[in-house]
Amino acid sequence: MEDVILEKNPQVITFFQTMESLLTNIENMAGNCRPFLNGERFMTDKQLADILKISRRTLQDYRTNGILSYYLLGGKVLYKESDVQKLLEDNYYPSYK
Structure with missing residues (x-):
């Protein structure tokens, strides 16, 4: 029988913390991004x-x-x-x- 992965598993916790950090970084980058127009900002x-x-x-x-x-x-x-x-x-x- 295969192992059941639980929410309290350290690997699962680490995975979701990493995903949360990545999402925060992407949101910050998207918020700071200004579109270019003819190579000018x-x-x-x-x-x-x-x-x-x-x-x-x-x-x-x-x-x-x-x-x-x-x-x-x-x-x-x-x-x-x-x-x-x-x-x-x-x-x-x-x-x-």
Whole structure:
């Protein structure tokens, strides 16, 4: 007669813990994935404000003053990731040490 595998079996417990960990990792990766459009990544004003740790109002000031390029599509503001990187690089000041 074949052995019955029970829920309390250490191998079963380990298997399900591993599966739970994999599922969590996949969900995190899917949540962080942004689709590409013509090889470029785009961010919303909320995403960019969170990344830069600034308010959405500050981003609006950057748009109004021509500091940061953006796209306006149906009331939704999008920023090219490469434009943001360029802005940061252009405004980088190294330390004096």
